[in-house]
Structure formats: C-alpha cells, structure tokens
Amino acid sequence: MSAATPDSAAVGTPASTPQRGAQGTVRRVIVFILLFVLVTIAAMGVSGLLGRLFETRPEFDFGIGGLALSLAFTLVGGPLALVLWWFTWRRLDGPDRSSVAWGLYLAAISFVALVTFATSLLGMFSDLIGGRWSPDSLGTGIAWLAVWIAHRWMWAHPRKSPLRLTTVPIVLGAAYGLGVVVSGAIRTLASLFDEAIIPAQVQLGDPWWTTALQGLVWFAGGALVWWWHWMRDRARGFTGGFADVMLVLTGVLGAGAVTLGGVGTAVYIGLRAAFDRTDPWPELLDLLGLAIAAAGVGAIAWLYHRRVARERSELTRSATRLVEAGLGLIAAASGIGVIVNALLAALTAPLAGSDARTLLLAGIAALVVGAPVWWVAWRPLEPVMDAGAVARRVFLVAVFGVSAVVAIIALLVVGYRVFEFSLDGGGTALIERIRAPFGLLLATALVAGYHFAVWRRDRAAAPAVAHVRTIDRVVLVASGDAGALAAAIEAATGASVARWARADAADSAISVDAVVAALSGVSAHRVLVLTGPADRVEVVPLAD
Structure with a gap:
C-alpha cells in the first residue's frame, strides 16, 4: 500500500492542476464581479447622502425612503466592499495579478467612475x-471621483497593478474625453453661429x-479629461491591438x-435656399449654425487622428482608409436611394411636388458629400497593390454582405x-407605396454588385500563397506591449497568436x-514562444 501512494499522487497531480486553474479562474471572475457590484452600490449610497447634505433648499423633501436606501447602500454595501477588497488586495501577488479578470475589473470600474463623475460635475x-x-x-x-482616484492608485501600484489590459482604461478615457470635447465645442459654436446668422427677435427662456x-x-472638462489620458498618460503612444482599434473607431469613424x-446638412440647406425657398428664412436656416459647427469641429478631430493613424502600422493605415471609404459609401448610397425616391415621388400626385423637390435636394446633398470622400479613400481607378490584403478582403466581404441583407429586406418590403x-x-398609388424601399433596394443592389465584382477581381489578381502554413497557433510570452511582435508572427506564419504577459516584467531586447527566424522550419499544431530577458528567445513545439 505504501508503495502505491507515490504512484497515485503522481498520477493525480497533472489532472488536478487544470482543475485548480479552472477553479481559480472562476473564483477570480466571481470575486471581481461582486467587488464591482459592491463598489457601485457603496458609491450610489454615498452620492445620495452627499446630495442630501448639499441640498440647501428647504422646500425639497426627499422622504424617509430615499434616506434609508442611501444609508443601507453606504453602511452595508460600503463595509462589504472594503472587506472584499482587502482580501482581494492581499492576494494580488501571484496569479491574481496576471489574470485578465483583475485588469478587466480595473478597466471597467475606472471607466464607469470616470464617465459618472465627469458627467455629473460638468452637468452641475x-x-x-x-x-x-x-x-x-x-x-x-x-x-465617483473618489472611486476613480482609488482605482487609479491601484492601477499605478508598483507591486499590485495589473499585468494584462493595462492600457485599456487609458484608451477608453481618452476616447470619452474626445467625445465630450467634440460635443461641447459643437454646442458652443452652434450657439454663436445661430446668433450671428439669425439673431433672436424675441427672447424666450435662457439667453443665447x-x-x-x-x-x-x-x-473645457472634456479637454481636461482628454489631455490627462492622451498626453499625460501617453495614450497617443500606445500602438497595436485595442489602442489602434479605438483610434480608428473614435478619431476616424466617429x-x-x-x-x-x-457638411451634408450645410449643403442641403444651401441647395434649399437656392432652389426650394418654400419655408421662411428662420425655419430654413434653423440648423445651419449646428451644421457649420459640426463640420468644423469634426474636421479638426478627423484630420488630427488621421495624421496619428499614419504613424501606426500598415494595418492601421489600411483600416483608416477603408473606414473613410465606408463613410463616403454610406453617404453616397443613401443619396442615390433618396434621389430615386424623389424621382418616383415626382410621378405621383402634383401635391407631392414640393416634397419631391425637398427629397431630391437631400439626396443630391448626400451624394455630393459622400461620393468625393469615397473616391479619394477608395481610389477605384488606381491599380490595386494590395489586392490580397486581409483588411481589404474583409471590407469587401462585409460591404457586400451588409448590402445584400439590406437589399433582401427592401425587396421583401417592396413585395x-x-x-x-x-x-x-387600389387606394394609394403603387409608386407612392414602394418608392422609399425601392430606392433603398436599388442603391444597395448597386453597392453589393460593385463590391462583389471588385472582390472577384481582387481574388483573381491576388498572388498565390508562397508558403504552406506549418503552425496553427502560437502562444507568445513576452513583457510589455508585444502587439507588433504578434502581428509579425501572424504575418510570417499565418497562425493565430495568443499573447501572455510575463509576471516578472523582464526587459526584452529581442x-x-x-523571433521570425527562430520560427522558420518549425512544424507543429501549437508552438510556445518565450522572449526575454534581454535578447533570449526560445521556441517550444507543444504536443497535441
């Protein structure tokens, strides 16, 4: 019996290790979800008590129920949050620190706290x-400012800070600040432009x-938030992965x-002023100030982030161009659909003539604005040098697929x-019933047909695959942001790359x-790549 004991232990250890790892992952997820909920409850309770403390108007009576709820959230949820945080904080020196759950919790609670306290204070x-x-x-x-400061301290702690998703709260904060800056600037300039274009004759409500x-x-508040994250926390220098995605989504797409x-609204107002002056001037020019402000502020943000995107990888630059082409395509296709709608409306009753003219001018404005943007970004007449590029193929398939779905829905509506x-x-004329969905059907059918033809042409022109993929999956263990290294491995091998951060954060000069040379000639379903410290690199093929 005694001789069998070591054998049984040796057999049980490998099987129990994944089980303990799975249990640890589930435990961390549950603990951080509970901590997020308890911190939120405690912050809501404290905010309710502070609101009562700062209320100086005697005519406002919140009632006993609100006070009891705030006290319960503060005096019950607060201590529970502190106790759970204390036990969690003490364990952040091993697997918990390098887990995705810890980094995701800090990113989520920091972003929620930032948005809540900034919106509340600026609103006040x-x-x-x-x-x-x-x-x-x-x-x-x-x-919530106190919550943000506390978690900001945890994020910057030298021994407890997360090792994964470290840049996510900074990138999200910069994106939120940019949105507040743009909306605030548009609101300010729109008020100034409206007063300059058509001064208010009768003052109703608050002055302009x-x-x-x-x-x-x-x-001003959004500029402070944006500067803090973009400049002070150096979000501008983050490259690869989530940082590039948010740059394209917010700075280029948004x-x-x-x-x-x-610009489209301003052009539409100008066309109506020239060819459709059926409304009085104050009503016609009502949105002109907002349109000018949106065009100016949006253009500044767009051009700035477009320049930043040019400094990133080729994939990011390609994504920027494709997003711009998509924006122009949506505007141009919408314009075509509205123009068809207006032309069909002109064939119905004479009473629809004014509405048809207004629709026609709206479609022309969308087409005039969207077509040049699409032309410059897509460059349809230039020879395609990257016909086999992944981003271009994804864009073509996505546009064709979405256009096909919309066309099918429009066809069903027409039917x-x-x-x-x-x-x-009988009843209402058939053209009057189908003109809107038919215009959408025609526009999306044109878009789907064109991009399907381009996809087939690119597929025929794409060079043959120069190498056979010998690796299916690479697990990259590296310190810091290894986005560029992961992208190079994926491009060289065609394998999917999973990045793991080193717990010791060793400096790597590889x-x-x-790394690509070390992977040359390796053939395995899964491969482990270890980098660091210094210029050390080790490639380990893994058994299936």
Missing part, C-alpha cells in the same frame, strides 16, 4: 450657469449666451461621421407593398526578425 456646473442648483449631481460627482457658456463648460453629417396594393383594391 452647466446647471449653475443656467441658474439651477443640482446638489445630487455634485454628490454623485464627488463620490447661456447655451454657449454651458457648451464651453463641457468643452469624427468623420460628424464631419460628413455637418409586401405590391401584394397589399393588389389585395386592398528583435522581430530574430
């Missing part, structure tokens, strides 16, 4: 300018400068959409309208070429 200052006192906003802002100052408050929306017209014995 904005209300003060309008002559309104908002003690609840002040209490919420102070409570109140809205301008409120927008200026949001602009700012570009704001710009095109503003429904036709059958409805046939069964109800070059990308050295």
Whole structure:
C-alpha cells in the first residue's frame, strides 16, 4: 500500500492542476464581479447622502425612503466592499495579478467612475450657469471621483497593478474625453453661429449666451479629461491591438461621421435656399449654425487622428482608409436611394411636388458629400497593390454582405407593398407605396454588385500563397506591449497568436526578425514562444 501512494499522487497531480486553474479562474471572475457590484452600490449610497447634505433648499423633501436606501447602500454595501477588497488586495501577488479578470475589473470600474463623475460635475456646473442648483449631481460627482482616484492608485501600484489590459482604461478615457470635447465645442459654436446668422427677435427662456457658456463648460472638462489620458498618460503612444482599434473607431469613424453629417446638412440647406425657398428664412436656416459647427469641429478631430493613424502600422493605415471609404459609401448610397425616391415621388400626385423637390435636394446633398470622400479613400481607378490584403478582403466581404441583407429586406418590403396594393383594391398609388424601399433596394443592389465584382477581381489578381502554413497557433510570452511582435508572427506564419504577459516584467531586447527566424522550419499544431530577458528567445513545439 505504501508503495502505491507515490504512484497515485503522481498520477493525480497533472489532472488536478487544470482543475485548480479552472477553479481559480472562476473564483477570480466571481470575486471581481461582486467587488464591482459592491463598489457601485457603496458609491450610489454615498452620492445620495452627499446630495442630501448639499441640498440647501428647504422646500425639497426627499422622504424617509430615499434616506434609508442611501444609508443601507453606504453602511452595508460600503463595509462589504472594503472587506472584499482587502482580501482581494492581499492576494494580488501571484496569479491574481496576471489574470485578465483583475485588469478587466480595473478597466471597467475606472471607466464607469470616470464617465459618472465627469458627467455629473460638468452637468452641475452647466446647471449653475443656467441658474439651477443640482446638489445630487455634485454628490454623485464627488463620490465617483473618489472611486476613480482609488482605482487609479491601484492601477499605478508598483507591486499590485495589473499585468494584462493595462492600457485599456487609458484608451477608453481618452476616447470619452474626445467625445465630450467634440460635443461641447459643437454646442458652443452652434450657439454663436445661430446668433450671428439669425439673431433672436424675441427672447424666450435662457439667453443665447447661456447655451454657449454651458457648451464651453463641457468643452473645457472634456479637454481636461482628454489631455490627462492622451498626453499625460501617453495614450497617443500606445500602438497595436485595442489602442489602434479605438483610434480608428473614435478619431476616424466617429469624427468623420460628424464631419460628413455637418457638411451634408450645410449643403442641403444651401441647395434649399437656392432652389426650394418654400419655408421662411428662420425655419430654413434653423440648423445651419449646428451644421457649420459640426463640420468644423469634426474636421479638426478627423484630420488630427488621421495624421496619428499614419504613424501606426500598415494595418492601421489600411483600416483608416477603408473606414473613410465606408463613410463616403454610406453617404453616397443613401443619396442615390433618396434621389430615386424623389424621382418616383415626382410621378405621383402634383401635391407631392414640393416634397419631391425637398427629397431630391437631400439626396443630391448626400451624394455630393459622400461620393468625393469615397473616391479619394477608395481610389477605384488606381491599380490595386494590395489586392490580397486581409483588411481589404474583409471590407469587401462585409460591404457586400451588409448590402445584400439590406437589399433582401427592401425587396421583401417592396413585395409586401405590391401584394397589399393588389389585395386592398387600389387606394394609394403603387409608386407612392414602394418608392422609399425601392430606392433603398436599388442603391444597395448597386453597392453589393460593385463590391462583389471588385472582390472577384481582387481574388483573381491576388498572388498565390508562397508558403504552406506549418503552425496553427502560437502562444507568445513576452513583457510589455508585444502587439507588433504578434502581428509579425501572424504575418510570417499565418497562425493565430495568443499573447501572455510575463509576471516578472523582464526587459526584452529581442528583435522581430530574430523571433521570425527562430520560427522558420518549425512544424507543429501549437508552438510556445518565450522572449526575454534581454535578447533570449526560445521556441517550444507543444504536443497535441
């Protein structure tokens, strides 16, 4: 019996290790979810108590129920959050520190706290300018500011800070700050432009400068948040992965959409002023100030982030161009659909003539704005040098697929309208019923057909695969941000790459070429790549 004991232990150890690892992962997920919920509850309770403390108007009575709820959240949820945090904090010196759950928790709670306290405090200052006192906003802002500061300290702790997802809260904070900056600047400039274009003859409600100052408050607060994350925390220098995705989504896609929306609205107003002056001038020019402000502010943000994207990898630059082409394509296709809708409307009753002209001008404005952007970004007449590029193939397939789905839905609507017209014995003219979905059907069919043809042409022109993939999956263990190294491995081998951060954070001076050379000739389903310290690199084929 005694001789069998070591054998049984040896057999049981390998099987129990994955089990303990799975249990640890589940434990960490549950603990950090509970901690997130308890911190949120405690912050809500403190914010409610602070709101009552700052309320100076005797006519406001919140009742006993609200006070009891705030006390329960604070005095029950607060201590539970502190106890759970203390036990969790003591364990952050091993697997817990390098887990995804710890980094995800800090990113989530930091972003929620940032958005909540910034929105509340900026809203409170904005209300003060309008002559309104908002003690609840002040209490919420102070409570969540304390939460943000506390978790910011944890994020920067030298021995407890997360080893994974370390840049996510900084990138998200910069994106949120950019959104507040753009919206605040548009609100301020729109008020100024509206007053300059058509001064208010009769003052109703708050004066115009109140809205301008409120927008200026949001602009200043957003600029501080953006500068703190983008410049001070050096989010501008983050490259690869999530940082590049957010750069393209917020700085290019978001700012570009704001710009095109503003320019398109301004062009539409100009066309109506020239060819469709059926409305009085104040009503016609009502949105002109907002359109000019959106076009100007959006263009500044768009051009700046476009320049930053040019400094990133080829994949990011390609994604930037494709996103811009997609924006122009959406605007141009929408314009074509609206133009077809307007032309069909002109064939119906004469009473629809004015509406048809307005629709036609709206479609022309969208087409005039979107087509040049698509042309410059897509460059359809130039020879395609990267016909086999992954980003271009994904874009073509995505556009073709989405356009096909929209076209099918529009075709179903057209069919429904036709059958409805046939069964109800007349009524409204058939063209009047189908003109909107038919215009959408025609536009999306053109888009789908064109991009399908381009996809087939690129597929035929793409060079043959130069090598046979011998590795399916690579597990890269490296320190710091290894996004460029992972992208190079994926490009060289065609394998999917999973990045693991070293717990010791050892400095690595290994070059990308050295890692790619070490993988040359390796054939295995899975391969482990260890980099660091210094220029050390080790490639370990793993058994299936």
